[in-house]
Amino acid sequence: MNATDLxxxxxxxxxxxxxxxxxxxxxxxxxxxxxxxxxxxxxxPDAMPDTGEVARFLRTLKTDRLSSSAERRAEVALELLQVELMDPSEVA
Incomplete structure (x- = not known):
């Protein structure tokens, strides 16, 4: 599956x-x-995301000077992605 399809x-x-x-x-x-x-x-981009990628992305957001509400929305959105759609064995 290519990146766009994934x-x-x-x-x-x-x-x-x-x-x-x-x-x-x-x-x-x-x-x-x-x-x-x-x-x-x-x-x-052509592989299923893993928890390490999510954690790295959230760390980079800390340097983007987002509002606390925007940062929290990002955390909630990606937590839902991890828990519901990613490989359960990957989620801590």
Whole structure:
């Protein structure tokens, strides 16, 4: 599976998950933004993400001088990605 197909697959599954959980439209847009940004900034875009990549991405956000609410949204969005869509054996 190439990077574009993998990203599309992950984003579709993530969007379905948000819909199933009845997450508000605005929160869904924010969460999808952070997941898209994470996927686009990965060094190995054609492989399924792992927890190490998520942790590195969240550390780089600390240097971006985000508001605390934006940083928290990113954390929640990626935590949901990890817990629900990534390999369960990878999640600590």
């Amino acid at each position: 990203h599309t697959h992950i984003l579709q599954r993530y969007q379905n998950l948000l819909h199933e959980r009845l997450v508000s439209r605005r929160a869904s847009e924010d969460y999808l933004y952070w997941v898209r940004r994470f996927l686009n900034e990965r060094h190995t």
